[in-house]
Amino acid sequence: MSGIRWVLHVDLDQFIAAVEVLRRPELAGKPIIVGGRGDPTERAVVSTASYEARAFGVGSGMPLRIAARKVPDAVILPVDREAYLAASETVMATLRSQPGATVQVLGWDEAFVGVETENPEAYAREVQAAVLERTQLHCSVGIGDTLVRAKVATGFGKPAGVFRLTAANWLEVMGTRPTKDLWGVGTKVSGRLAKLGINTVAELAACDPQDLVPEFGPRMGPWYAELGRGDGASVVDDTPWVPRGHSRETTFQRDLTEPAQVDDALRELTARVLEDVVAEGRPVVGLTLKIRYAPFFTKTHARKIPETFDRHEILARTLDLAAEIEAGRPIRLLGLRAEMAMPADARKGHTPTRGGW
DNA sequence: TCTGGGGTCCTAGGACCC
DNA sequence: TCTGGGGTCCTAGGACCC
Numbered sequence: 001m002s003g004i005r006w007v008l009h010v011d012l013d014q015f016i017a018a019v020e021v022l023r024r025p026e027l028a029g030k031p032i033i034v035g036g037r038g039d040p041t042e043r044a045v046v047s048t049a050s051y052e053a054r055a056f057g058v059g060s061g062m063p064l065r066i067a068a069r070k071v072p073d074a075v076i077l078p079v080d081r082e083a084y085l086a087a088s089e090t091v092m093a094t095l096r097s098q099p100g101a102t103v104q105v106l107g108w109d110e111a112f113v114g115v116e117t118e119n120p121e122a123y124a125r126e127v128q129a130a131v132l133e134r135t136q137l138h139c140s141v142g143i144g145d146t147l148v149r150a151k152v153a154t155g156f157g158k159p160a161g162v163f164r165l166t167a168a169n170w171l172e173v174m175g176t177r178p179t180k181d182l183w184g185v186g187t188k189v190s191g192r193l194a195k196l197g198i199n200t201v202a203e204l205a206a207c208d209p210q211d212l213v214p215e216f217g218p219r220m221g222p223w224y225a226e227l228g229r230g231d232g233a234s235v236v237d238d239t240p241w242v243p244r245g246h247s248r249e250t251t252f253q254r255d256l257t258e259p260a261q262v263d264d265a266l267r268e269l270t271a272r273v274l275e276d277v278v279a280e281g282r283p284v285v286g287l288t289l290k291i292r293y294a295p296f297f298t299k300t301h302a303r304k305i306p307e308t309f310d311r312h313e314i315l316a317r318t319l320d321l322a323a324e325i326e327a328g329r330p331i332r333l334l335g336l337r338a339e340m341a342m343p344a345d346a347r348k349g350h351t352p353t354r355g356g357w
Numbered sequence: 358t359c360t361g362g363g364g365t366c367c368t369a370g371g372a373c374c375c
Numbered sequence: 376t377c378t379g380g381g382g383t384c385c386t387a388g389g390a391c392c393c
Contacts, residue, residue: 035361043359043360043361044361045360045361045362046361047361047362047393060361061360061361062360063358063359063361064361065358065359066358066360079361106392106393107364107392107393110393183392184390184391184392185391186390186391187390188389188390188391216367216368217367217369218368219367219368220367220368243364244364244365245364246364247363247364248362248363249361249363250361251360251361251362288386288387295359295360296359296360298388299387300386300388301386301387302385302386302387303386304385333361337363
């Protein structure tokens with residue numbers, strides 16, 4: 001009894017807001033905005049807004065101050081990572097307990113599930129029921145014959161629905177839509193495609209992959225053409241993910257102007273990054289210092305370093321990088337990323353699509 | 358309106374080597 | 376006068392995702 005192999009993409013509905021409602025049921029149905037420390041007078045942005053808040057035009061990434069102005073009655077809550085992580089782990093455990101499921105986690109609130117079944121819709125409904133029973137959270141499920149089609153399908157299933165997208169209906173559903181609706185095409189790339197006369201998914205699907213190489217390079221060019229067709233990987237891979245690195249960054253409520261302030265901030269930053277690195281147990285092989293000068297100009301300085309766990313060594317290297325900071329310019333943000341040594345057998349990303357793997 | 362914090366991967370260009 | 380060619384490594388920057 002095998003059936004056909006399907007890719008399901010499971011995505012929790014307004015995940016963070018939903019988790020907040022679970023512990024405060026009286027918030028159900030209210031416009032909820034989660035961001036920063038929950039104080040709209042601070043420099044921070046929206047992490048998630050409930051559907052009720054989204055109706056006012058609030059979305060993630062928007063400055064919290066602006067969001068609060070748009071929705072005067074909003075309940076504004078601080079980000080509580082631990083709570084979301086705990087809820088996420090229960091969701092993922094539920095997915096893994098489904099019969100025949102191979103689970104590839106993409107982020108806190110989404111995962112691919114690979115399964116062989118005769119009836120993917122029925123399986124999807126069972127997944128939704130199981131997640132709801134175990135966590136009281138609703139999710140939407142996209143069904144596809146590739147990862148890309150499953151991922152895109154989910155958007156048509158929201159909220160709490162199921163939608164199937166395969167080679168058979170891909171162009172019918174997606175063909176007339178703008179290329180920006182594709183997973184991995186943003187404002188910049190859709191603009192560059194438009195310069196080549198490619199505006200819709202159907203036009204991208206019809207183009208010769210080699211024609212995109214001069215503009216996007218040898219890997220990204222052919223990848224975008226494949227994306228237009230919805231093609232690509234169809235195997236869900238549950239090999240444990242090995243993080244490439246860890247980073248921390250801080251936006252200062254008031255810009256830093258004194259060298260002593262910068263020095264203190266760098267020491268603090270290094271200590272926080274090292275917490276994660278030590279927990280990971282692999283040596284640091286590279287450092288990237290990110291500096292946002294006021295008002296909004298970002299520079300990065302990267303350096304490979306000899307493998308080390310040594311705190312003093314890493315701090316010294318960080319301070320070396322910081323020597324490249326432009327003196328006398330107010331600093332709004334400092335970030336530090338530590339790249340770690342990779343085991344030889346670590347999983348590679350399946351597609352050039354970035355982030356969340 | 359004024360832009361978080363955590364990630365991944367690609368590309369261009371220079372350095373360096375044979 | 377007209378300045379190889381290929382390969383690898385490194386850094387900076389860009390783009391995108393959740």
